[in-house]
Amino acid sequence: MSSSSPYKIPESVLVVIHTPALEVLLIERAESPGFWQSVTGSKDAWDEPFEATAAREVAEETGLDVFAPGHRLSDWGLQNIYEIYPQWRHRYAPGVVLNTERVFGLCVPEARPVVLNPHEHRAQVWLPRLEAADRCYSFSNAEAILQLPRIFQAER
Structure with a gap:
């Protein structure tokens, strides 16, 4: 949550971590066994650029540095707008229902193995993209993984 507000900002990132062979890293949420996902996280400030949020969340959740040699962070130019699950709405300002x-x-x-934040995640696995998409809890996460070959090819 932002240091200037007690509420989460309803703008977040989804970062699909993958290899050139299209193996995808999934991490399992600590408080929700069976909830597998890519890296996700909300902005810390309204003016934090999405790229900075992505870099911060990747570092916090996996220990990876997006700017390390051989790593390439790319903005896919895609945005998802979804309804925040009712059980998590208390984290947001009153009346906020969309992210x-x-x-x-x-x-x-x-x-390769990553360093998980044990407060957030309990397990990790690298899977071929179709298996990774099948394991994702989130529809938008699965859809992003399914688009990986098209986007990766366009970036090359």
């Missing part, structure tokens, strides 16, 4: 999620990809040279 805008910006989609990024992070290509890393190879699948």
Whole structure:
């Protein structure tokens, strides 16, 4: 949550971490066993650029540096607007029911273990993209993973 507000900002990122072979990293939420996802997270300030949010969240949740040699963070130019689950709305200002999620990809040279934040995630797995999409809890996350071949090819 932002240091200037007790509420979460309803603007977030989804970062699909993948290899050139289209293996995808999924992480399992600590408080929700079976809830597998890519890196996600909200802005810390309204004026925080989405790219900075993506870099921060990747570092916080996996220990990866998006600017390390061989890593390539890319803004996919996609946004999802979705309804915030009722059980999580208390984290947002009264009346806020929608979140805008910006989609990024992070290509890393190879699948390797990452350093999870144990307060947020309990397990990790690298999977071929179709298996990763099937395992995702979030529809928008699964859809982003399914678009990976088209977007990755366009970036090359």
